[in-house]
Structures are given as structure tokens and as C-alpha cells.
Amino acid sequence: MPVPHPLLVLVDPLARRTDGESVRIARDVLAAGSPGVKVCLPDGPEEAARALARRGRRRPVVIGDDRALLRAVRLLHLERGLAHCALSVVPVGRPGSVALTGTLGVPLDAVRAARTVLEGRERRFDLLIDDSGGVVLGDLRIPPLHGERERRGEPGGPSRGPLGRCRSLVRTLARPAPGPGAARLRVEADGVLLTDLDSPVERVSLTPGGGLVDVVVRRRPEDGPVRARARTVTVSGPHFRYRADAVVSGPVLTRTWTAHPSALRLTVPPADPPVVPPGVPPQRPSPA
Template sequence: MAELLAIYNEHAGSAGDDARNAALRTLRDGGADVVEAPAGQKDLDEMLDACPGRDVVVLGGDGTLHVVVATLHRRGELGERTVGLVPLGTGNDFARGTKTPLDPAEAARIVLAGRPRPLDLMVDDEGGVVVNVVHLGIGAEASEQATPLKPVLGRIAYSVGALLAGVRSPGWRLRVTVDGRRLDGGRKVLMVGLGNGITIGGGTPLTPRARPDDGMADVVVSLATGPLNRLVYALHLRRGTHPTLRDVVTVRGREVTVQGEPVPVNADGELTGHVGRRRWTVVPGAWRMFA
């Protein structure tokens, strides 16, 4: 019998109690012994301490998955517990990139099947982790604009936030290096994206060729800082054709460093403030997910 710890945030995402209960019912009907752990009711470390050795099922979105994986990484338990995902968030970008079903019962059945898939993790020099995508610049600025709009507009808030940021942002002076190679050419940078997954903001394919298990980060650097160029970039970004633009650089690598003017950062859908320097390193096969 599978022994699972089901972690969810009662106040996050757009899915209601019915969807969460459908997933939990599917897990229990499939023979799993499930302990429910509403995040916020107790400290996550306390929940994990109370259920040693249990695999973890995240019933939530990218933010909840990020917190759980980051906590397991900090505790040194990523190699001991396999993680399942029932996507109940607003964007569900990591689920889309790994082809995890968005239907709660279907996703729960994948957990019951019990087939662990090794996945990569990006770890930064401050101890933070990235499960899906981290991006800096205009995309993170758009997220800042979208955050207060999400409760009312849902996924549409991302588009409104992107529009507001696109009108206002002049770009940042940043030095971007991948495995020692500089990519910015001394020009202002509009956006930097590092993808383990593919999409951000509920389906925008920032790093369309990324794979979460190839030991590499897909890196996108946009130098499209002029008003018209910003608009062209935004239109192509939504379709995933931005790598074809002349002022967009795409490479793959294992270590990425960004430094320069303080720039907003969004990791797995969560805003982490403005930074002047940050380095990310890919750790291949750092965790396992039911897939």
C-alpha cells in the first residue's frame, strides 16, 4: 500500500475544494494510505517530521510545488521521497511541461501507478531552487503587475501585467554568462529566462525546447529594448517563436550567472525580489516525480 503525505495550500490557486477532494478520493479508492497536510495549518517541516519516509503529493500549483521541493532539498530528503503532482494552481506551468494531466483524478491515478522519473533541479548560490523556470527582467516585472489582479482576473492577469510592464520597462544593464560565455554583448537586457520546464504565466513558452531531465538549462536572453522591438518580442514570446528573432540569444548550459543592475526575479511563479547578482547551477536527476 502506498503511503502518501498530501500537501496543499487552502488559500492558493483557482481550484476549489471539489477538485482537491476528487483527487484525494481517487488516491484512497486506489488503495493509498493518505495523510492530509494543509499548508499553513502546521509548519511544513513539522508535517514531514510527523510522516517520515512517506512520498509527498502536492495538490496545488507551481508555487506550492516549489516550496515542497525546496524544503525537501534543504532537509536532504529529495533522494528519499518521490513527489507527486495534482495541478490545482492558476498557471500549472510545470504540469504542462511534463504533460501531467490537469484533471485532478487523472493526475492522482499517475501517482497511484508509482513510476518515478528522475528530474533536474536548478540551485542558486543563495540556496534557492528552481523546479520549472526562473526569469529576470520584464517577465518578473509583469508578474509584479499581475499579482494584485490574479484574484479577480485569474490567468488573464498575466496578460494585463505583461502589457503594463511592456509599456514601462527600458531594460537593465546586465552581464549574462552561460558556462563562462557572455551573451548580452554589452547591450541592455529586456529579459533572461532559464528553463528546466517550458512555460511561464499559465502557458507562455519561454524556453520551448527545454527538457526537465537532460542535465541542462535552456537559456533565453532578449535584447529587444526598443519600443517596437519590445512589442515584436512580446507577440513572438506568446507563440514561442521568439528564438527566431535577431535580438534574442538562446543557448543551453549547466551554469548561468547574471549580474548588474538590480533586476526583479521570478522563480517558479514566485517573486523573490530584486537582485544584483545570482548564479544558478543545474543538478541532474536531483529529485524524482511520479510521471
């Protein structure tokens, strides 16, 4: 059954370059199932932002990878449109670049994902939103794993080939030698101090869930992790970096994340019907 409202389909430029055939298939399925589909082919984030701001009553559909989804969520948050707008996504990109979308329950196949846009149900997800407007759907890690940017091919990682290896070697030689132990961070959860700058920290992880932030601070192995659940978490330290979902950010001196319960309305596949054993008649509602 076609969806009863028109769609604004935002096709990320990287998706068009990476897998144009999947983009075409998704557009065809959406156009066949929904009246008045408007397709936007923005050349960059600024054009996408303008299209979202002028969407009217159209429901936005993102065709692209995790980064494209995160940008759309952030833009809707900044214009205070998350509470009034259900978002849909058709993941298109390399396998590693759509992993987050897959964990949210969205099919990674273009045809199934497009049909989910037309026939799916709305599900709400908690978000973490920081004091700069950044959005976290999955989890956040401080500091990022060493070499993760290079493995994932993110901006800032060296290019392949001899020239890229040469540049990587130059950066490594120019980088100051790391001190003993791990990062020095101050972590506060709802004003309660979990660790301070005088205690080395191997990792801090934040995950939204149940309306709060699950906080895990890992120090020395013999100390064991420090865990907390809070609405607001503030981390400060000497120019630390962090990885939120698919994006490595920083360095920053301080950052505060706040839990926003059920802030994201995302279209996911419809719930599976209950399995009725053979020979058992289906239940009918009782007469009034």
C-alpha cells in the same frame, strides 16, 4: 493495484479555499487506493515543512497549485531529500495557477491525477537551483514582462476595483521613469562573459534541459540572440527582478543558478502500451 507504500497527503490551504470539492475527491481516491494514508492540512508553509520533515517512509503527495508544488520541491531540496524521495502532485487551483504542473505531464483533472499517484511511473526532471535555495522546474525570465504580476493576480499586483486602480496610479506616478533601452545586466555562463553592463539587454531566459542550462540573451534586434549551454549561470545588475516558474522574485544585485540533472523524481501517468495492428499477434519474449 494499490501502491505498496503509505502516503503523506499535504493539502495546500489555498486549494481548500479555491476548490474544496476537487480536494475531497482526490482524498477519497487516494484513501481508497493506498493503505495508511495520512492527510495533513497545514495552515501555512511552516506546518507543511514540519510535516514533510516527519514523513518517515511515507511518499509525499501535494494537493495544490504550482506554488505549492514548488514549495515542496524547495523544502525537499533544502533537507537533501530530493534524491531519496519521489514526489506526487494533484493539481488543484485556477487554470493559470496549475499550468506548470500540466507541462510536466501531470493530468489536471483531480480524479486522473489521484489515480496517477497510485498507478503512475516515476520520471526524472532537471532543476535549476539558485544560491538562495530557490528552485526552477520550467523556465526563468529576466526581467519579468511588464504588468505580468497584475495579469496573473500574484502578490504585489493591484486589487480589482477603484481603490486598486487608484493605488496602481499612485505607484506608477511615484516610480522613476525608465531609462532608454532595456536592462543593464552582466551574464556569465560557466565563467564565460555573454554580455556586460554596457550593453542593454531586453531579456535573459534560462531553461534546464539535458543536464545543463540553456541560456538565451536577447539584446538589440539587429544583434541577434546570444545562446549558450552551461552548468552554472550568474547574472548581476542594478536591482533586477526575475520570474522563475510561477513566482516573481527580487530585486537582487546578483544571483547564480546551477543545473541539477535528473534531480526531481515526479510521478506521471504510466506509459501508453504499444498499439498492435488488428490481426497481428502480440510479441512474446524469446525462451531462454
